[in-house]
Amino acid sequence: MEHGIPGDSPNPYDPPVDLDPEAYELTIDHDEQGPDLFKVLFVDPAGLWMGGALQCYYRRWKTLLEHHFSEAPSEYMAIGGTRCSGRNICFADFVPIVINFCKDLSDGDIVNLTELAESLMLKDLVTRDAAQLPRIKQLVFATLGWISMLYIPAKNYVDGNLVIQVRGGSTNSRRLHTWVRPEQAMENITGSLRDVLGDFSNDSRGPLSCINGLAGPAEIDVLKATNLNFFVLAKLGGLRIIWADSICMHLELDRREKTIMMFQHPSICALMCSAGDKGIYLDSLPGALEPSPAGSFYREVLLTYRLVFGQHKRSWRLCCKEGGLERQKQGSWKIWLGWGLVLRSFRLCGITKAEEATRISLGQDSLLLRLCCADCTQEPVYDEIGAPDVRSVYSAQHDFPFFGDRLIALQEYVRLIEPMDLRALYYDRRDLSRCMSVWTTMVFGTVTLVLATLGVFLAAGQIGTTFKPN
Template sequence: MAESLQLGPLFEALQVYDPHDEEVTLDGIIWHLQCIEMLDRAEELLGAQRLLIFAVLGWRSMLFLAAFNVCSLGHLSIRQDSCQPQSGHVFDEYIQPAGYVSSLPLAILLKAYGNLIPSGSSSSTQVASEKSKASSSWLPLYPKETNAYLLQTLLRVRIRWVDTLALHLDYDKSSKTLSIFAYPSFCLSTLHAGGLLYSFASIDHGDANPDDISQLLREVLLSYRLLFGQSGPSRKLFRRHLTPSDIPPCEMDPLLPLLCTNAQLPYFSPDMPPDRPIYFAARDFPVYSERIELIRKELRDARPKSLADQVRDKRDTLQYWTFWLVAIFGGLGLVLSLVQVIQQGIQLSMG
C-alpha cells in the first residue's frame, strides 16, 4: 500500500466506483483500486488492504465499525464493545476469515456477521397494503402510548446513542437498554444523494433490495418522531436529560434535536416521511417491524410500579381518570371524615 495513501482520495475513488454489479466483492474493489494505482499490488499487503477496505465500507455505510488489532490480518472483525449491551439479535459473529468474506458479494457479506440490515417481513409487499387481508390483524401504534418517556418511566429503559445503523432500535431486555442511531442527517442525505450503503442492496428475493434500503432510512427518520417528537413528555425528556454529553464524542447532529423536540416539523425535505396520528408497524415500519413490535409489546405489558408511575401513565384514558376521580373523591371523603372527628372532639371537650 502506498505510504502516501490518504483516506479522502480513497473515499472519492470508492464513490466514483459505486458498483451496482451484484457480484462485486471486497477483493473486487481492491483489484479496481489497484488498477487505478490507488493501492499497491504487493501480495504481502493484501491482508492490510482487505482490513482497510472493510473498514471504509463500514465508515461510509455507517452500518458497522471494523475492529483493529484484535485478530490477525487473516480475519476481519467487527468492533464489539463488551461493556455496551446488545440484544443478540443483530450480530451472530464478530469475526470471520478474511478470505471467505472478501470473496462474498457485498449484498451477502454482511450476512456472515448477522442481521445488520433488518430484512423485515418476508412478504412485506403484501403486508404493507391496507387493503390486504393481513391488515385486519394490525395493532395500532399511538405516539402517546409508544414513546421514550414511557419507556423510561414504566420500564426504566436507558437510551443509548450509537453511531452504527445496524444497532438502531436494538432493545436489550436484560439491561433494559434501547440503542438509537445518533445521526439522522446521514439517512436524509443518503436518501437524497445515494451512497455506499446502497452497494449492500440485492435484487434477490428475500434480501434487502435498493427500495428496502430507502425504506430503512425513512423508517429511521420516522422513528425519532414516534419515540420523541410526537409526545410532549418525550420532547421534554430529550431537552432536559438526553444532552449532547450522552451522544458519542463529536458534534451533535443538528437534525436530531429538530426531529426530537418539535411537535410540528417545518418542511425541510421531500424525503422526510410525514407524521401520522396512528402508526402500524407493518405499514409504516415494515423493515423495523420486529424491533418496533418488541418495544410496543414491552410497553403494553408494563404496569405502573409506584404511585408516581400511576400518575404519569396516561395510556388508558379511562383508567387514568378513574384513578384521579377515586383519589379526589376518596381524599375529600377522608378530609370530611377528619373534619367530622375534629368537630366531635371539640363538642365533647366543650360539653
Template sequence: MPNRLDETDENGDAAGQENGADSNEASSPATTDLNNNPLKPRRLTRAVTAGARRLSGKTMLSRRSTLHSDRNITVDLSWYSFWLSSRVQNLPLTYRQITLDGEQISEPGVLHRLMDKVGQYVKERKGLSVDNIIEYLQSTGSINYTDTKSHNCVRGLIFSILGWQSMLYQPDLTIGPSTQLAIYHEDSLPDSKFVFYTYKMSANLCDRPLFALLKGFGNLLPAGYQTPQETSVLSKKAVASWIPLYPSDVNAYLLTTLLGVRFRWVDSISLHLDFDKSSRTLSLFCFPSICVSQLRDGGSIFAFASMEAEAADPRANESDIAHLLGEILLSYRLLFGQSKKSRKVFRQTFDPQKLPCPQPDTLLAVLCSQKQVPAKLGDFPLPVDRHIYYAARDFSVLHDRIELLFQELNGTRPKSISGLLKDRRDTLQFWTFWLVGIFGSLSVTLTFAQVVMQAYQVSHGN
C-alpha cells in the same frame, strides 16, 4: 460559532435550545505518532478532513440542505468529515502504506480519492463482492500488490471504507491486518445478540457478494416481507387485528419513567432500535442526515442489497434498505417528536459531548425536539406524522424492534404512586385512581369534620 436551531414548544413559540441543537466546534483529533513511524495520524486526519469536504455523489459529506418551510432551517452535513477523521486516525500502519496510483494512503487526499473510486463503482454495479472491487481497482492500475499479506490489507481497507461510507457498521482497526474481517464492539457495551451473531469473519469470504458477507455477521440489514405469499397474508389481515401504536403510549418519556431505559446514541445504522433488556439500553442512530442523503442519492448502503429472490434466509433488497432508512427517520418522530414530555426528555438527556462525533447532526434535533417538522428537506420529503401507527404497515422492516418496545411497555405497570400519576396509557385506570383519591379524601374530610362537630356538641352539652 455553534449553530443554533429554533425550538418550537407546545404553544408554537420559538426558543433557542442548547441540548441537541448546537453544532459544537470539533477539537482536533490526537496527533501522536503511530509506533514512532514518520507516517503521522495528523497528516492522514487533515487529508481525510480536507478530502471529505470535496466528496460528491455517494459520500455527500459537506453539503448543506435547507428545510423549506415558513422558516428555513439549515441542516449541516459537514460533521461527517470530523467523524471520519476520528475513525481513520488509528488506521494500522500497514493500511497507511497501501498505494493508490503510486501514492501512499497516508498522503493528503489519497484516501479521499480511494473512497471516491469505491463509492462510484459500487453505485454503478450490483451484487459486488470485496474482491470484485479490488479487481476493478487493479484493472485500472490504481492498486498493485503481489503478496498475500498486502492482499489481506487491501481487503481490510475496502471493507472498512464500505462501513464508513454506508455507516452500517464500524470496522475494528485495533486487531490490525489479518486473515479476518472485524466489526468494532466493546465488550463493556450492551449487546442484545439480536443484531450481531459474531464480530469477526474470515477474509476468505471476501469473494462472496456483500449481502452474503454481511449476513455472516448477523442481522445487520433486517429484511421486510420478502415473498408475495407473506405480502398477501399481511394484506388479508383485518386492520382491527393489528396492534395500534399510539405516540402517547410508545415514546421516550414512558420508556425512561416506566422501564428506566437509557438511550445510547450510536454511529451504526444496524444498531438503531436495538434494545438490550438486561441493561435496559436502547441504541439509537444519531446521524439521520445520512439516511436522507443515501435515500436521495443512492448511497453505498445499497451495495449490500440482496440479489436473491425468495431466499431461504431472507436478506434485505434495495426496497427493504430504502424502507429501513425511511423508518429510522419516522422512529424519531414516534419516540420523541410527537410527545411533549418526550421532546423534553430529548433536550434534557441529549449530550453532544457523548456522541461518537463531537459535532452533532442538527437534523437529529429537528426530528426529536420539534413538535412539527417541515414537509421537505430540500426536495426530499420528510416522514409524515400519524396519530396511529401500525408496525406491520409503517415499520415493515423494523417491526420486530418496535413491537418489542411496545410489548415491554405494555407488560409494565406502575410500581409507585408517582409512576401511576405519570402513566396515562390506561385512561380508565388513571381517572379511576384520581376519582377514588378525590372522593376518598372528601369522605375522610367530612368524617373528620363530623367527629369534630360531635366532640364540640358533647363538650358544650356537658
C-alpha cells in the same frame, strides 16, 4: 475472475503494456473533491443542489468519514497506489477510493469484497501487489462501514480477519445484540457483502432482518404512540438510551440491561434519503423494497425519532432536559455551549469517557438535538423527506417495514409493565382513558376522605363543647 487485460505479466494487477497506466487512475482535483464525493452517493444526482440543509448533512458525513479514516489501523495506510509515490495513504488519496467504491456498488455488478478490491487495484488507487490483496479487502470492508454507518470497523488490526465493533455484556445478553461476532476469517468469506454482514449477526436478528423488512404479517401489527414514546420508556419502563454509531443497532432493546440503542448521527440518514426514489449507491446491497430500498431504510430511521420523541410533548421536553439544551425567552432553542452539561447528561444515557472525548472533537449532531428535543411539527426535515402525517396508531408492516419488528418488541416490553406504586402509576400514560379514570377516582376519593375526616373532627369538637362543664 476474468478482467480482459492483455499481457502476460506474472502479476494480474500490473498495467497492460500497450496502455497508459494513468488511464486507470481516477484523478480528482482537490478543490473538486467535495462535489464529486457528494454526487457519487446518489444514482442520479441531477437536480440535487448541495446547499442549505443538504450541505450541512454532507459536511457532517464527511467529518465523520475523516474521523474514522484518521483512526484506521496504520496497516491500511501502506497500500497506496501510484498517486501515493511510496508514501502512506492520506485522506486526499482516500477520497478517490471512496468515489470508485460507490460507483462500483451503484452499478450493482460488483457486490463482493474480492471484486471491489481488484477494481481498486486495476485503477491504481491502491497497490497492485497481489500479496496485499487480503489487506486491500480489509480496507474495502472498512470503507463500506465508514461511509454507510451500517457497522463500525474495529480500530485494531487483525491479520487475515475482518473485525467490527460490538457491544459488551454477558453471553446471554450478547445473544440479543445485532452484532454478536466481532471478527470473521477472510478465508471463510466467499459470498456477497450482504452475506458478510449476516456472518457477523444472528440469523433471526440483526441487519438482514432490518434491511429486508418484516418477512410477513406481524403477530401484533398495531403500534401505539402512547406505548413507544420516550417519556413512557424512560419513566415507566426504566430504559436508558445508549447512543450508537452503527445504524443497524438502532432501536435494539436489551431487556436484561434495560437499555435501548439509538443511532446518534441522523444527519447521515437525512443525506442518504435526500435523493428520494432516484436511489443511492447502497441499493444493490439490500435487494429488497423498490425503488430505493437503502434510501427508504435511512428515511425510516428519521421517522422513528418522530415516533419516540418529536410527536409527544413530554418526551421531547424530557429529552431536552437531559440533552444539554436551554430554552430562550423567545421560545427558540439553542445548543448549550457548556460541554460539561452536555457530557454529563449523555453519561446518564450510557456514554463512556472515551466517547465523551470523541464527541468533543466531532461536535454533537445538531439534527439529533432537533429531532429529539423539539416539537416535530416545527422540524423541516420531515417535509424534506416527505414524511406522512403524524398519527397516534401506526402499522408495523406498512409504516415501519424495516424496524417494525424492533418496535413491536419494544411495545411488548412496555405492555408487560404493571405499575407497582404511586410514582409508576403517575408516569403510566399508555392508556389515557384508564389513567384519567384512575386519577379521577383517586382525587375524589381523597377529597371525600378529607371531608369525612374533617366532619369527624368537627363532630368531636361539637360533642366536646356540649359536655364542657360550666
